[in-house]
Amino acid sequence: MTAREARWHRSLSRRKALAGLAGFLAGSNGVRAQQDKFRDHSRIPGLSEMRDVFDFEAAAYERLDRATYNYTARGGGSEFTTRRNREAFDWVSIVPRAAGDPGPPGTAGNVLGTPMAFPIMLAPTAAHEVLHPDKEAATYAGCKGASETPMIVSHVASMPFADIARADGGPLWFQLYPREELEQNREPLESAQAAGAGAIVVTIDQQASFYDRGYHDRNLSLRPRRPPRYSGNAARYRFTSGRMWYEWKLFDGLRGMVRVPMLAKGILTAEDALLAVEHGLDGIIISNHGGRTLDYTPSSLEVLPEIVEAVAGRIPVLIDSGFRRGSDILKAMALGASAICLGRVPRWGLGSFGAPGVTRVLEIVQEDFRQAMTSCGAASLGAIDRSLVRTDFP
Numbered sequence: 001m002t003a004r005e006a007r008w009h010r011s012l013s014r015r016k017a018l019a020g021l022a023g024f025l026a027g028s029n030g031v032r033a034q035q036d037k038f039r040d041h042s043r044i045p046g047l048s049e050m051r052d053v054f055d056f057e058a059a060a061y062e063r064l065d066r067a068t069y070n071y072t073a074r075g076g077g078s079e080f081t082t083r084r085n086r087e088a089f090d091w092v093s094i095v096p097r098a099a100g101d102p103g104p105p106g107t108a109g110n111v112l113g114t115p116m117a118f119p120i121m122l123a124p125t126a127a128h129e130v131l132h133p134d135k136e137a138a139t140y141a142g143c144k145g146a147s148e149t150p151m152i153v154s155h156v157a158s159m160p161f162a163d164i165a166r167a168d169g170g171p172l173w174f175q176l177y178p179r180e181e182l183e184q185n186r187e188p189l190e191s192a193q194a195a196g197a198g199a200i201v202v203t204i205d206q207q208a209s210f211y212d213r214g215y216h217d218r219n220l221s222l223r224p225r226r227p228p229r230y231s232g233n234a235a236r237y238r239f240t241s242g243r244m245w246y247e248w249k250l251f252d253g254l255r256g257m258v259r260v261p262m263l264a265k266g267i268l269t270a271e272d273a274l275l276a277v278e279h280g281l282d283g284i285i286i287s288n289h290g291g292r293t294l295d296y297t298p299s300s301l302e303v304l305p306e307i308v309e310a311v312a313g314r315i316p317v318l319i320d321s322g323f324r325r326g327s328d329i330l331k332a333m334a335l336g337a338s339a340i341c342l343g344r345v346p347r348w349g350l351g352s353f354g355a356p357g358v359t360r361v362l363e364i365v366q367e368d369f370r371q372a373m374t375s376c377g378a379a380s381l382g383a384i385d386r387s388l389v390r391t392d393f394p
Helices: 005-008 012-024 053-065 066-073 080-091 135-145 161-165 182-194 249-259 270-278 300-311 328-333 345-355 355-375
Strands: 092-094 109-111 112-117 119-122 151-153 174-175 202-203 262-267 283-286 316-318 339-342 389-391
Touching: 053 066, 053 119, 053 174, 053 345, 053 355, 066 345, 080 092, 080 300, 092 328, 119 174, 119 262, 119 345, 119 355, 135 355, 161 174, 161 182, 182 202, 182 249, 249 262, 249 300, 262 270, 270 300, 283 328, 300 316, 300 328, 328 339, 328 355, 328 389, 339 345, 345 355
Parallel strands: 119 151, 119 339, 151 174, 174 202, 202 262, 262 283, 283 316, 316 339
Antiparallel strands: 092 389, 109 112
């Protein structure tokens, strides 16, 4: 793109000017344009009235600008994988027991040296500043309020890992998008570990992704941006090639820079899980990036059993993508997962109510999980096994 073309792209067009004027007029208190006789204009419920995690999605939709909401809500391509991530939970039934061990179930555990009051973590997600002015610091505060839920901080967070870690909260892990030049990974890894990162999560599932659903839908509320720079024919059709170099030998090079447990995120096959073990990974995270990368991949939940069988207990198997309820977590634990990572759910809480919203979302999921355990007669995490579910994967 030439300098002249760049200036043209950033310039104010007549359409943008008219759209801005129309928005200003429609939002004016002196104009009745916001009234809709087909809606009852009910207020957004308060935090204390929220009963379900999906209540937070509706609140976030009302409070966030459409571009920000779409970034969290949408998936890649036709969104088949995003839908499949939720549909997969319909293929697993819970088998309740009429009577079990009395008393509240024990939900505490430990994954790779990180204590957890519940087998729940926050998955790494980018740019929390578009959701709340206090950015990831608010998310971390929300985690602390919910039994110090561990949080995996994204490499593309809105604030440095060290600044987040200065707050008095729960355990923190760090997620890395690796660079091809090995030495370029040293600074972010050293900085995160010096600030107290309990583990390093290396994402390897976005080799050639292109997330542009909003532009595909011609959503006029999206913020204008400069088109990506393409490098050769490999990226001519809108996706960049910056991550198409990933190889397993990457982990052999990173090992000398990492003093804490290291996990690979983005595993969807038993073959890759075995390679992770072979290359000395301390754990893996089964993930299709919430359906935001390659479309028409399987859901994380449906590949969980075969991966757990292949790993055979040698390393912990974590999982994300599609989890919304405590019953979802019970299903994954019964199929062999060590812990579950939530991505979109805490973003809904942050975008609608800030740190207290994150806390409340997590508390709802935690209590839902505890109730599911009680219904199944599981007195501890160790009592959750395959006998508690029946599967009907296609």
